[in-house]
Amino acid sequence: MGFEDISRRGLVMLGCGKMGSAMLEGWLKRGLDPAAVHVIDPHPSDWLRAQGVSVNAALPDAPAVLMIAVKPQMMQAALPQVAGFGGGGTLVLSVAAGTPIAAYEAAFGAGTRVVRSMPNTPAAVGKGITAIIGNGAATAADLDTAESLLSAIGQVVRLETEDQIDAVTGVSGSGPAYIFYMIDALAAAGEAEGLPPALAMQLAKATVAGAGALAEQAGETPEQLRINVTSPNGTTQAGLGVLMDAGTGLMPLMRATVAAATRRSRELRG
Ligand SMILES: NC(=O)C1=CN([C@@H]2O[C@H](COP(=O)(O)OP(=O)(O)OC[C@H]3O[C@@H](n4cnc5c(N)ncnc54)[C@H](O)[C@@H]3O)[C@@H](O)[C@H]2O)C=CC1
Numbered sequence: 353m354g355f356e357d358i359s360r361r362g363l364v365m366l367g368c369g370k371m372g373s374a375m376l377e378g379w380l381k382r383g384l385d386p387a388a389v390h391v392i393d394p395h396p397s398d399w400l401r402a403q404g405v406s407v408n409a410a411l412p413d414a415p416a417v418l419m420i421a422v423k424p425q426m427m428q429a430a431l432p433q434v435a436g437f438g439g440g441g442t443l444v445l446s447v448a449a450g451t452p453i454a455a456y457e458a459a460f461g462a463g464t465r466v467v468r469s470m471p472n473t474p475a476a477v478g479k480g481i482t483a484i485i486g487n488g489a490a491t492a493a494d495l496d497t498a499e500s501l502l503s504a505i506g507q508v509v510r511l512e513t514e515d516q517i518d519a520v521t522g523v524s525g526s527g528p529a530y531i532f533y534m535i536d537a538l539a540a541a542g543e544a545e546g547l548p549p550a551l552a553m554q555l556a557k558a559t560v561a562g563a564g565a566l567a568e569q570a571g572e573t574p575e576q577l578r579i580n581v582t583s584p585n586g587t588t589q590a591g592l593g594v595l596m597d598a599g600t601g602l603m604p605l606m607r608a609t610v611a612a613a614t615r616r617s618r619e620l621r622g
């Protein structure tokens with residue numbers, strides 16, 4: 353199902369906050385007809401109201417896609433508003449953390465085609481990565497539809513089992529927050545070494561963005577790229593001596609960070 357089919361049959365969004373807006377912006381840029389988009393959200397933003405989409409108005413009977421983008425904690429209150437789409441020809445596509453496919457099957461009825469996904473916020477600049485997994489009823493065409501919608505906000509990868517989504521959430525769903533914190537930490541360290549705050553922040557942001565772009569585009573592995581920066585007995589080696597300490601360095605810290613986020617994703621299943 354392409355954007356033309358979705359434009360014809362309609363797409364309903366349950367919740368359109370940060371993640372929903374990033375997706376909607378990508379779809380509209382790719383030519384989705386705003387008149388085909390129907391948003392349900394008790395607190396629509398000014399940006400959303402200016403997009404020419406229908407907000408909190410009448411819904412189509414059987415939209416091509418129902419996109420679920422509310423917080424997991426709001427799910428119980430939100431789902432009854434769209435329960436009528438169950439059993440029909442509507443593909444249910446969720447970006448919500450924690451809520452398992454089984455919850456949508458229970459809400460919409462067995463046989464409902466469901467694709468669960470986990471995006472991340474670089475979606476807002478078209479640089480997201482989203483992992484997707486379908487239920488037993490979802491067809492290859494449904495996964496293609498989900499991939500085509502989600503590729504409007506970045507890369508899409510397919511999972512083999514739903515279980516993997518908890519670790520994906522711990523790595524790439526929550527991951528941007530770890531990197532933003534790393535930018536703050538790098539800038540604060542630069543300030544502590546005497547740099548003006550604005551300069552330290554500019555250096556930190558450009559370094560993380562540049563290293564990320566290089567890691568993505570270069571043929572070498574991140575390990576080799578790191579080695580390329582590291583002159584024998586130079587400054588990088590001195591810094592990495594601290595960061596790569598087996599007991600107190602980044603590796604055990606990142607291991608514990610991702611484990612905590614993954615554990616929380618499992619807990620959110622309820
Ligand atoms: N922000 C992130 O980094 C990521 C978020 N997600 C998932 O995306 C989903 C949405 O997250 P955000 O966009 O960040 O949250 P958000 O709080 O920005 O957006 C949620 C939206 O749902 C609306 N809402 C509240 N109650 C509702 C109801 N009963 N019916 C319809 N809409 C309702 C709110 O007004 C709000 O606009 C969550 O399930 C989250 O787990 C997934 C990956 C990354």
Ligand SMILES: O=C(O)[C@@H]1CCC=N1
Nearest residue numbers: 449472521525526527
């Ligand atoms: O923090 C959260 O629960 C959501 C899921 C991944 C990113 N934000």
